[in-house]
Amino acid sequence: DAGVIQSPRHEVTEMGQEVTLRCKPISGHNSLFWYRQTMMRGLELLIYFNNNVPIDDSGMPEDRFSAKMPNASFSTLKIQPSEPRDSAVYFCASSDQPPESHSGANVLTFGAGSRLTVL
Amino acid sequence: AQKVTQAQTEISVVEKEDVTLDCVYETRDTTYYLFWYKQPPSGELVFLIRRNSFDEQNEISGRYSWNFQKSTSSFNFTITASQVVDSAVYFCALSEASSNSGYALNFGKGTSLLVTP
Numbered sequence: 001d002a003g004v005i006q007s008p009r010h011e012v013t014e015m016g017q018e019v020t021l022r023c024k025p026i027s028g029h030n031s032l033f034w035y036r037q038t039m040m041r042g043l044e045l046l047i048y049f050n051n052n053v054p055i056d057d058s059g060m061p062e063d064r065f066s067a068k069m070p071n072a073s074f075s076t077l078k079i080q081p082s083e084p085r086d087s088a089v090y091f092c093a094s095s096d097q098p099p100e101s102h103s104g105a106n107v108l109t110f111g112a113g114s115r116l117t118v119l
Numbered sequence: 120a121q122k123v124t125q126a127q128t129e130i131s132v133v134e135k136e137d138v139t140l141d142c143v144y145e146t147r148d149t150t151y152y153l154f155w156y157k158q159p160p161s162g163e164l165v166f167l168i169r170r171n172s173f174d175e176q177n178e179i180s181g182r183y184s185w186n187f188q189k190s191t192s193s194f195n196f197t198i199t200a201s202q203v204v205d206s207a208v209y210f211c212a213l214s215e216a217s218s219n220s221g222y223a224l225n226f227g228k229g230t231s232l233l234v235t236p
Contacts, residue, residue, distance in 0.1 A: 031221050043210065043226040056220040091164065097222060106222050107154075110164040 004111035006092050012117045018080040021114045024073055025094030033108060034067055034077050035091040043091070049075065082118045089113045122146060123213050123227035131233045132201050140196040140230045142211030148172070150216035153187065153194045154224060159207040167209075170194065201234045208232070 005024040013019055025032050034046040047057045052069045060067070069075040079086055091113045095106030124143045132138045144153065155167040168178065170187050178185045182199045198205055208231045212224040
């Protein structure tokens with residue numbers, strides 16, 4: 001398997017522009033997570049999907065952020081309008097454990113990340 | 120509240136030295152999982168190990184070893200005979216069974232390890 005695929009790897013945009021980050025999880029994984037990494041706040045969970053359904057979006061910083069998962073093989077994270085403080089590395093991760101499972105916590109496999117710079 | 124504390128922000132060692140990265144966690148769950156991930160300069164996050172709360176047996180994998188102690192809520196990571204390629208940021212993470220986020224990981228702030236020749 002090619003692992004978790006994220007695109008673009010780098011994005012430079014101007015304040016106010018719309019940004020869309022994309023993620024293809026590992027085939028067969030039914031849990032998908034979006035994380036944001038900044039120097040100040042470290043790695044933060046933004047949103048969690050299970051079977052394409054958003055389960056916990058409490059980490060989404062504000063209404064400018066939205067995420068979708070239209071099918072099991074694709075997810076997007078959109079920022080509209082973007083602001084300089086959104087500059088960060090955004091990671092997508094997937095795993096193969098449903099939340100109801102008690103057989104053990106899943107290992108999250110992370111994509112390479114999308115580095116966003118908002119000028 | 121920070122659930123995972125990595126008190127060491129940066130560590131610098133000379134090649135072949137042993138180094139221990141500390142991790143202290145906080146949870147009320149009886150069922151939880153602890154992880155270590157490595158982030159090399161290239162930026163990806165690489166899984167190293169997972170332990171569950173019912174298994175305190177220490178683990179060794181080559182030059183890497185992990186010491187899990189529930190009594191002190193610690194899950195420390197030791198690299199023996201460090202090498203330059205070990206230079207990276209190392210993250211400790213906690214996953215709780217009671218989480219609403221499907222065993223999502225709560226990460227510590229990371230420890231940046233620099234190994235010099």
